[in-house]
Amino acid sequence: MKQIQMTKNLSFSLISTNKIIQMNNVWTSYDSKNFALEGINLSIDRGTNYAIVGQSGSGKSTLLKLMNGMMIPSKGTIKIDYVTPNMNNKKFKKMMHTIGYIPQSLGLVKNITVLENILLGALPRLNKIQSLFNKFPEHEIKEAIKIITQVGLTGKENRKAHMLSGGEKRRVAIARALMQKPTILLADEIVSELDHVTSREIMDLISEAQKRMNLTAIMVHHDIQLALEYANRVAVIKEGQKILEIGVEGDTIVDFQTGDMNTEEILEMYTDDSKK
Amino acid sequence: MTPKNNIIIGIIIALLVVASYNVDANPIEFVEGLPNLAIVVDEMIQVEPKYIPTALWAMFETIQMAFIGTIVGVAIALPLSMLAARNLNSKYVYAPIRALLAATRTFPSILWALLFVIMVGLGPFAGVLAIIMYTIGFIAKLQYEVIETIDSDPMDAISSIGVSKFQLIHYVAIPESASHLLSQMLYMFDYNVRQTSILGLVGAGGIGFYIINYIKFFEYGKAAIFMIVVLATVLIIDWVSVKIRDKYIIKSQHGMEVTTK
Ligand SMILES: Nc1ncnc2c1ncn2[C@@H]1O[C@H](COP(=O)(O)OP(=O)(O)O)[C@@H](O)[C@H]1O
Ligand SMILES: [Mg+2]
Numbered sequence: 001m002k003q004i005q006m007t008k009n010l011s012f013s014l015i016s017t018n019k020i021i022q023m024n025n026v027w028t029s030y031d032s033k034n035f036a037l038e039g040i041n042l043s044i045d046r047g048t049n050y051a052i053v054g055q056s057g058s059g060k061s062t063l064l065k066l067m068n069g070m071m072i073p074s075k076g077t078i079k080i081d082y083v084t085p086n087m088n089n090k091k092f093k094k095m096m097h098t099i100g101y102i103p104q105s106l107g108l109v110k111n112i113t114v115l116e117n118i119l120l121g122a123l124p125r126l127n128k129i130q131s132l133f134n135k136f137p138e139h140e141i142k143e144a145i146k147i148i149t150q151v152g153l154t155g156k157e158n159r160k161a162h163m164l165s166g167g168e169k170r171r172v173a174i175a176r177a178l179m180q181k182p183t184i185l186l187a188d189e190i191v192s193e194l195d196h197v198t199s200r201e202i203m204d205l206i207s208e209a210q211k212r213m214n215l216t217a218i219m220v221h222h223d224i225q226l227a228l229e230y231a232n233r234v235a236v237i238k239e240g241q242k243i244l245e246i247g248v249e250g251d252t253i254v255d256f257q258t259g260d261m262n263t264e265e266i267l268e269m270y271t272d273d274s275k276k
Numbered sequence: 277m278t279p280k281n282n283i284i285i286g287i288i289i290a291l292l293v294v295a296s297y298n299v300d301a302n303p304i305e306f307v308e309g310l311p312n313l314a315i316v317v318d319e320m321i322q323v324e325p326k327y328i329p330t331a332l333w334a335m336f337e338t339i340q341m342a343f344i345g346t347i348v349g350v351a352i353a354l355p356l357s358m359l360a361a362r363n364l365n366s367k368y369v370y371a372p373i374r375a376l377l378a379a380t381r382t383f384p385s386i387l388w389a390l391l392f393v394i395m396v397g398l399g400p401f402a403g404v405l406a407i408i409m410y411t412i413g414f415i416a417k418l419q420y421e422v423i424e425t426i427d428s429d430p431m432d433a434i435s436s437i438g439v440s441k442f443q444l445i446h447y448v449a450i451p452e453s454a455s456h457l458l459s460q461m462l463y464m465f466d467y468n469v470r471q472t473s474i475l476g477l478v479g480a481g482g483i484g485f486y487i488i489n490y491i492k493f494f495e496y497g498k499a500a501i502f503m504i505v506v507l508a509t510v511l512i513i514d515w516v517s518v519k520i521r522d523k524y525i526i527k528s529q530h531g532m533e534v535t536t537k
Binding site: 068069070087093094095096097099101102103105106107108109110111112120121123124126128131132134180 | 427429430431432433434436437438439440442443446447448451452454455
């Protein structure tokens with residue numbers, strides 16, 4: 001078993017040119033006293049379906065905000081596709097166009113329609129005249145309609161965003177991100193407030209899009225069961241530190257930090273964590 | 277009542293007496309003056325109906341002045357409010373704009389009217405300019421306050437796409453604050469009709485010009501017609517704005533859906 005694991009690790013290092021996200025000893029704080037993240041190391045392969053789990057307040061949302069450049073670390077280095085995230089960096093700003101970010105609150109504009117919300121994902125592709133006159137090119141509208149079909153919102157195009165159900169709102173947020181033609185999709189607890197069935201529908205939708213478009217999806221979850229079910233890898237965060245990074249290999253759970261494969265023990269660790 | 281409350285009430289009463297003395301406010305004079313009011317009322321009752329068309333026409337002019345003033349004022353106020361909002365700009369942009377807006381608000385519209393009468397001469401145009409200035413100061417303030425309280429979530433979500441500042445304002449800030457804007461415009465128009473009705477006092481056009489002239493020459497009966505027209509108009513506008521508000525604003529805020537049977 002150990003042998004297999006080692007060759008696996010070796011193969012990972014061979015394709016390390018394909019690391020889309022790299023974090024090296026990253027520290028961040030909102031105030032001068034406390035650190036929200038303490039020495040995070042992360043390395044995510046392109047095309048991975050990655051999950052981050054942890055208790056509330058452990059630093060999951062902060063981690064996502066570092067990945068889209070909304071926050072900058074106080075210490076350590078971050079590379080997103082080998083570029084340091086920073087809103088003032090021209091190269092990264094261009095990259096932001098293709099990083100889909102769905103905050104926990106979804107960030108929909110309430111008083112405009114589903115279609116209009118989704119088209120916002122195409123804003124970076126408009127020129128000045130088009131955005132002044134609110135004139136989206138025909139092919140962008142076609143693209144939006146196609147995505148609306150994919151996410152299952154057909155017939156609701158002209159509904160105002162605040163008149164949708166929780167599940168529908170999430171579909172709009174996903175569609176807006178897909179409209180960005182994303183290479184990375186970041187989603188913060190997108191199913192935490194949903195019932196079991198709707199959660200699965202939304203997760204299936206994202207998983208399907210992730211595979212089809214070969215996206216790197218990084219999703220924050222509350223529920224580790226759900227995370228393990230959908231993700232290739234799951235990082236467990238506790239009090240600002242990454243305490244575990246696990247993945248599913250067939251029927252077993254592998255701890256990528258230590259190389260151990262101990263399903264029972266790992267499952268117990270996280271179950272305790274999320275019950276607290 | 278605690279002793280502390282008694283002291284506060286005592287101080288307020290003392291201040292009231294001192295202030296009344298200072299402004300020559302004398303209740304006895306008020307009572308003695310009541311018969312004069314009776315004379316005015318008596319003359320007012322003798323209204324002269326043949327002035328009604330003139331009064332209506334003057335009111336129509338007043339409404340048009342208020343309408344132009346409101347629309348142009350709002351059109352100028354909107355971009356200014358975007359620049360004055362703290363969540364969209366740096367201090368170096370919003371601070372001077374806010375100071376400018378505060379300055380326009382310190383003058384009541386009648387003073388603006390006086391200023392513009394000197395600038396462009398007597399007549400409605402001076403009044404329109406005054407209403408524009410006043411509207412800019414007020415709507416811009418109301419609007420930047422709305423923009424500052426809009427939900428930061430969509431703003432953050434859309435700015436994380438890397439859109440331009442202009443796009444962020446156009447596609448997020450304006451739609452998120454639009455329902456308030458309609459309500460403010462109605463309020464401002466309503467208010468501006470009343471304001472415009474008195475700008476005639478300084479010769480800046482509108483129905484107030486007639487009222488002040490008839491009063492000057494003790495023709496209370498004629499003045500009364502014009503005042504009744506103002507009153508009726510204000511009531512009608514009030515009623516119409518309530519209807520519009522109910523139909524478009526209350527509904528959109530509560531997310532009611534129109535059901536068709
Ligand atoms: N805007 C903020 N200002 C100050 N502290 C914050 C802010 N946002 C988060 N924090 C703190 O940072 C820590 C991590 O928060 P967060 O990343 O939101 O956790 P999670 O998403 O895992 O619930 C918490 O201790 C939280 O109190
Ligand atoms: Mg969070």
